[in-house]
Amino acid sequence: MKLLKLTEDQLRNICSPINLQRAENYVGKFFDCKIQDNTIYGKIKGNHGIYNVSLKIDSDPLEYSCECKTSKEMFCKHAAALGLTYIYTPWVFETDEKLERDQIKTLDELSFYLKTTKLKHLIDELRTKGVGIAKLAEITGISLQQIAAILKDDENDKYHVLTDPLKLACLYIIEKDFEV
Incomplete structure (x- = not known):
């Protein structure tokens, strides 16, 4: 998109x-x-x-x-x-078009992707790669309780100051395909 x-x-x-x-x-x-x-x-x-x-x-x-x-x-x-x-x-602004990760070419598109992708989706993708929330908390320095609160806020379309950085961390881990 x-x-x-x-x-x-x-x-x-x-x-x-x-x-x-x-x-x-x-x-x-x-x-x-x-x-x-x-x-x-x-x-x-x-x-x-x-x-x-x-x-x-x-x-x-x-x-x-x-x-x-x-x-x-x-x-x-x-x-x-x-x-x-x-x-x-x-x-x-809702759109029928979705921006796929591999189509991101600009910082504006990255920002749009982060705002339109739920954190839960990214965390679920991390889990399929063997990275759980505990490991994510350890890597990011964000407590499990904070991550749970951020997840809840994100599901309710409320933005927390750490939402986008947490999504970026998830994307980085997913894209790098680290060994667990």
Whole structure:
């Protein structure tokens, strides 16, 4: 899967400064986010109900759609917020495409893979190679209790500061295929 490129400069070019500033209040508050082809979609609770928002990323200027009144006249804060949400947290956008480990070529793709792969999946893969949680705890210096808490948080889509480093450690051990 190739991540669609979107920058804050693209948003600045189409959005008024005040709407871009207001958009920051909505970042991370979208739900039902998804990517289809070259368009991102999300829903957000606005002042007058739930708004469906979309942003076509590969167009110049960016094409957008929102159900708020402001969007009829200009690029609204909701469309800008959807773009900012994608820039800052692309992993919250569901996609039918999956990024396979052997397809990772960039750091952005690695970050996307880490955010969209459950820690439990990686730990299960480690177990098939004969590396248990106790050994993982010993290698990483993270206690068994902490790993259990991180696993639980990850299953509930809550991110712990050690989640990604732990996933990276798992990936390294899996990819190196160490002898046990």
